[in-house]
Amino acid sequence: MTTMADHPVLTIKDYKSDQDVRWCPGCGDFSILTAIQKCLAARQVPKEKVVCVSGIGCSSRFPYYMDTYGIHSIHGRAPAVATGVKLAKPELEVWVITGDGDALSIGGNHFLHAIRRNIGLKIVLFNNRIYALTKGQVSPTSEQGKRTKSTPYGSIENPVHSIAVALGAEITFAARAIYNDPKMLQEILERAANHKGTAFVEVYQDCAVYNHEAFSYLTDRQTRDDNILYLEHGKPMIFGKNRDKGIRLVGMDTQVVTLGQGVSEKDLLVHDEHCESPTLAFQLARMAYPRFPTPLGVFRDIEKPSYEAMLFDQIKATTAKLGPGDLNKLFASGDTWVVE
Amino acid sequence: MSTTTSSKKAMATTGKRTETLEQAVIRFAGDSGDGMQLVGTQFTTASAVIGNDVSTFPDYPAEIRAPAGTLGGVSGFQINFGSRAVYTPGDTVDALVAMNPAALKVCLKDLAPGGVLVVNSDEFTQMNLAKARYETNPLETDELDKYRVYKVPITSQTLLAVKETGLNQKAAERCKNFYALGVVYWLFDRPLDVTIRWIDSKFAKVPAVAEANRRALQAGYNYGETAEIFSVRYRVGKAPLKPGRYRNVTGNQAAALGFVAAAKLAGKPLFYGSYPITPASEILHELTIYKNFDVRTFQAEDEIAAYAAVLGAAYAGCIGVTGTSGPGLALKQEGIGLGIMTELPTVIVDVQRGGPSTGLPTKTEQSDLWQAMLGRNGDCPAPVLAASSPADCFWAAMEAVRIAVKYMTPVFLLSDGYLSQGSEPWRIPNLDELAPIKVEHPTDPADFAPYRRDANGSRPWAIPGTPGLQHRVGGLEKLDVAGTVSYDPANHQRMTELRAGKVENIAAEIPPQEVYGDEAGGALLLVSWGGSFGAVRSAVERAREDGQDVSHVHLRWLNPTPRNLGEILSRFRTVVVCEMNMGQLQMLLRARYLVDAYGLHKVRGRPFMVSDIRAKIDEVLGGR
Numbered sequence: 033m034t035t036m037a038d039h040p041v042l043t044i045k046d047y048k049s050d051q052d053v054r055w056c057p058g059c060g061d062f063s064i065l066t067a068i069q070k071c072l073a074a075r076q077v078p079k080e081k082v083v084c085v086s087g088i089g090c091s092s093r094f095p096y097y098m099d100t101y102g103i104h105s106i107h108g109r110a111p112a113v114a115t116g117v118k119l120a121k122p123e124l125e126v127w128v129i130t131g132d133g134d135a136l137s138i139g140g141n142h143f144l145h146a147i148r149r150n151i152g153l154k155i156v157l158f159n160n161r162i163y164a165l166t167k168g169q170v171s172p173t174s175e176q177g178k179r180t181k182s183t184p185y186g187s188i189e190n191p192v193h194s195i196a197v198a199l200g201a202e203i204t205f206a207a208r209a210i211y212n213d214p215k216m217l218q219e220i221l222e223r224a225a226n227h228k229g230t231a232f233v234e235v236y237q238d239c240a241v242y243n244h245e246a247f248s249y250l251t252d253r254q255t256r257d258d259n260i261l262y263l264e265h266g267k268p269m270i271f272g273k274n275r276d277k278g279i280r281l282v283g284m285d286t287q288v289v290t291l292g293q294g295v296s297e298k299d300l301l302v303h304d305e306h307c308e309s310p311t312l313a314f315q316l317a318r319m320a321y322p323r324f325p326t327p328l329g330v331f332r333d334i335e336k337p338s339y340e341a342m343l344f345d346q347i348k349a350t351t352a353k354l355g356p357g358d359l360n361k362l363f364a365s366g367d368t369w370v371v372e
Numbered sequence: 373m374s375t376t377t378s379s380k381k382a383m384a385t386t387g388k389r390t391e392t393l394e395q396a397v398i399r400f401a402g403d404s405g406d407g408m409q410l411v412g413t414q415f416t417t418a419s420a421v422i423g424n425d426v427s428t429f430p431d432y433p434a435e436i437r438a439p440a441g442t443l444g445g446v447s448g449f450q451i452n453f454g455s456r457a458v459y460t461p462g463d464t465v466d467a468l469v470a471m472n473p474a475a476l477k478v479c480l481k482d483l484a485p486g487g488v489l490v491v492n493s494d495e496f497t498q499m500n501l502a503k504a505r506y507e508t509n510p511l512e513t514d515e516l517d518k519y520r521v522y523k524v525p526i527t528s529q530t531l532l533a534v535k536e537t538g539l540n541q542k543a544a545e546r547c548k549n550f551y552a553l554g555v556v557y558w559l560f561d562r563p564l565d566v567t568i569r570w571i572d573s574k575f576a577k578v579p580a581v582a583e584a585n586r587r588a589l590q591a592g593y594n595y596g597e598t599a600e601i602f603s604v605r606y607r608v609g610k611a612p613l614k615p616g617r618y619r620n621v622t623g624n625q626a627a628a629l630g631f632v633a634a635a636k637l638a639g640k641p642l643f644y645g646s647y648p649i650t651p652a653s654e655i656l657h658e659l660t661i662y663k664n665f666d667v668r669t670f671q672a673e674d675e676i677a678a679y680a681a682v683l684g685a686a687y688a689g690c691i692g693v694t695g696t697s698g699p700g701l702a703l704k705q706e707g708i709g710l711g712i713m714t715e716l717p718t719v720i721v722d723v724q725r726g727g728p729s730t731g732l733p734t735k736t737e738q739s740d741l742w743q744a745m746l747g748r749n750g751d752c753p754a755p756v757l758a759a760s761s762p763a764d765c766f767w768a769a770m771e772a773v774r775i776a777v778k779y780m781t782p783v784f785l786l787s788d789g790y791l792s793q794g795s796e797p798w799r800i801p802n803l804d805e806l807a808p809i810k811v812e813h814p815t816d817p818a819d820f821a822p823y824r825r826d827a828n829g830s831r832p833w834a835i836p837g838t839p840g841l842q843h844r845v846g847g848l849e850k851l852d853v854a855g856t857v858s859y860d861p862a863n864h865q866r867m868t869e870l871r872a873g874k875v876e877n878i879a880a881e882i883p884p885q886e887v888y889g890d891e892a893g894g895a896l897l898l899v900s901w902g903g904s905f906g907a908v909r910s911a912v913e914r915a916r917e918d919g920q921d922v923s924h925v926h927l928r929w930l931n932p933t934p935r936n937l938g939e940i941l942s943r944f945r946t947v948v949v950c951e952m953n954m955g956q957l958q959m960l961l962r963a964r965y966l967v968d969a970y971g972l973h974k975v976r977g978r979p980f981m982v983s984d985i986r987a988k989i990d991e992v993l994g995g996r
């Protein structure tokens with residue numbers, strides 16, 4: 033048995049590689065890097081047990097900055113590469129680091145299927161609503177009308193809500209955090225890390241160069257409290273600087289209401305992370321600025337068997353039934369005959 | 373049967389003549405619901421058990437649910453069996469069993485003049501003739517005059533034979549394939565016991581069905597024995613096969629067995645990631661059964677994910693293998709580039725089919741050689757080898773894994789539609805015949821660098837979970853030895869050369885190329901690779917028996933090539949590369965060796981015929 037004494041206590045420094053971090057000054061990626069390192073240190077995860085798998089994009093340089101195992105793979109394919117890692121060694125903690133273009137555009141298919149399998153990956157999507165590495169084109173999360181290098185007259189595309197997509201694939205853990213709230217970010221990452229099955233965390237991240245202040249409505253002291261809805265399990269959905277606004281359900285739709293004026297707390301929606309049906313979480317996932325406050329926190333957290341658990345159950349059951357594989361027996365199965 | 377060499381004719385006790393043949397080709401053809409694949413397989417096993425060498429090829433209907441009795445629904449199974457080495461399923465058919473008019477119409481063109489034709493005369497009704505687009509009944513015209521036609525009322529005779537088992541009409545009729553098999557067993561003097569044993573075990577739970585099939589088989593056999601219409605039966609003797617225990621395998625089965633064996637020898641779990649694609653899917657189906665060998669199969673969401681997952685599994689210490697066919701390989705190539713950049717051991721089996729694009733999914737071709745050799749961005753060489761026969765897929769799969777882990781590289785294994793679906797006897801190896809596969813994972817952090825190379829040029833395979841060896845791999849160029857990201861121009865030059873050099877190093881352990889024929893050179897050398905082996909070897913064997921100055925080189929390794937290949941090519945006046953594409957190996961050999969190689973190119977969706985090759989030999993050497 034190993035004891036604490038066998039392992040020196042790991043600090044955030046231990047998870048840093050010797051490589052210089054090359055993101056631009058002021059980039060929102062830094063705080064996410066630190067939050068993940070803190071999340072590992074808080075849980076004392078041995079460095080050799082962690083694999084960070086990324087695709088392509090600014091955020092995908094992430095593995096090089098971690099003193100863990102890592103694969104900087106190809107554009108969009110990180111969930112698939114990570115799936116192979118997890119199925120090879122299910123005891124590893126496998127993080128998928130991706131961006132809005134990487135996960136939702138070129139890698140949409142893998143994102144969807146990793147989630148529906150409920151494989152034990154921790155997918156962290158750095159959403160800066162822009163293609164930053166390629167210097168400023170519209171991304172699948174850019175808002176309609178956005179002017180970029182590839183949309184000089186304004187984007188005519190509808191943005192995708194990543195959590196809604198994840199819920200469509202029956203995600204078992206979905207959450208959203210923002211780069212400038214490191215405490216909440218770390219808490220959410222820890223919950224994601226401890227979740228069995230796929231955990232998806234969207235992190236709003238400021239690209240200081242190509243989409244600076246895209247999230248100022250959520251970070252600006254003046255406006256943020258009126259624009260953020262903190263999700264708390266079992267609590268009514270109240271927000272606003274004066275905590276006087278809430279969310280209620282009218283028909284099939286959510287609506288922003290002001291408390292008082294005939295509306296009381298008991299009329300409001302109460303958050304339920306563990307709700308079997310994803311309907312409430314889906315409503316929340318579609319709430320977007322400026323009509324609605326932006327929900328931050330855990331949208332959904334339910335239990336389902338993971339893909340790897342079921343795969344290894346099948347392997348175990350078959351081995352118990354047939355005995356461990358014997359090549360002689362395997363070769364000689366079916367009709368055989370002897371030539372003298 | 374043109375291959376009759378001995379005209380030894382004996383009068384059997386029944387007053388029927390027996391002819392001894394060196395080799396014969398038979399095809400069972402019927403509607404896809406008629407169970408032709410099944411009786412074809414039974415005939416194959418029975419022939420193998422009595423010591424014939426065998427090669428088979430199934431011909432499935434092009435459409436999955438073509439209406440019964442139509443030309444599109446014809447399913448066939450061809451068997452070439454002989455008392456000499458058999459390398460191909462045969463060019464033309466010596467005996468055809470046609471279960472309905474459609475089968476006759478589709479297959480007649482392949483029946484040799486003078487060949488045996490057994491037809492189920494019961495099925496030649498107005499309606500069935502119309503479905504097969506016959507305006508007149510061919511059994512009543514002179515259309516079949518050049519064949520030895522045996523009209524057997526197979527359906528009604530079957531019903532009669534199984535009447536007492538109490539099966540309903542539909543179930544009883546379903547036994548007619550066994551009746552036909554019985555007739556053919558008599559005709560070719562095969563024992564019934566192997567098939568009876570198979571029936572008994574297959575239908576153990578439904579004794580009435582077992583009984584009915586047995587009766588149908590026996591009744592067909594008895595029909596041959598007693599009916600006046602057959603005056604001659606044929607005997608094909610034992611082939612000189614290497615002693616041992618045998619079983620019949622298709623190329624896809626053999627490849628699956630090879631991967632399981634390789635992973636077991638390496639002491640590692642096998643991870644097979646794949647996306648369904650014709651004609652490679654059976655490898656996935658086969659491997660998913662072997663869970664007690666710790667085989668982990670993963671049906672991915674697409675071709676790209678299949679390889680990506682394999683690469684991830686390889687990074688974490690599995691034997692990573694993916695299988696695909698042409699269009700799927702095109703999708704995987706970016707990932708394979710990452711595999712070459714990260715220097716991780718994986719195997720890509722490409723079961724080639726007719727291309728380009730969707731092409732001819734169920735038909736064979738050898739047109740992915742360039743794709744395997746050249747189909748990626750950057751200077752991105754990978755080892756490429758090709759299996760030469762269905763059973764050889766086993767050995768080629770083992771070799772691909774051994775090279776992948778030794779040289780830390782993706783390896784291409786080229787199979788093709790014909791090898792994958794065709795079958796032949798496989799001599800089951802003893803475990804001590806299998807070369808060990810050595811895998812080492814470093815554990816000592818003291819001296820570890822992720823891109824420090826060994827004598828083979830390979831970097832260490834350090835796997836996650838090993839304390840102190842944390843390292844990052846990726847698609848960006850890496851600094852030699854240290855493995856950190858590097859944009860240094862001199863380093864990129866060096867790393868590109870190291871990656872290429874590593875692949876070239878494999879040549880040191882490839883056995884020198886053998887020449888079938890005249891090592892010293894001569895008038896004509898035929899060069900083949902992959903599934904063309906059988907046709908070319910058969911043709912060259914026979915041409916040499918006829919005194920023609922022709923030799924054969926069959927390449928197993930296409931990249932790198934054997935060290936002595938250039939030397940061999942230079943010893944022949946004419947070199948012809950025979951391949952089922954428009955000259956892919958031909959171009960590579962010309963480029964590598966500055967040899968004026970000619971080509972024999974066929975892309976008709978089926979393997980070469982021996983006669984194609986012989987015609988080419990005659991053309992070059994000026995006839996026999």
Ligand code: SF4
Nearest residue numbers: 056059090164239240
């Ligand atoms: S371009 Fe934007 S996202 Fe990329 S590193 Fe710079 S600030 Fe960060």
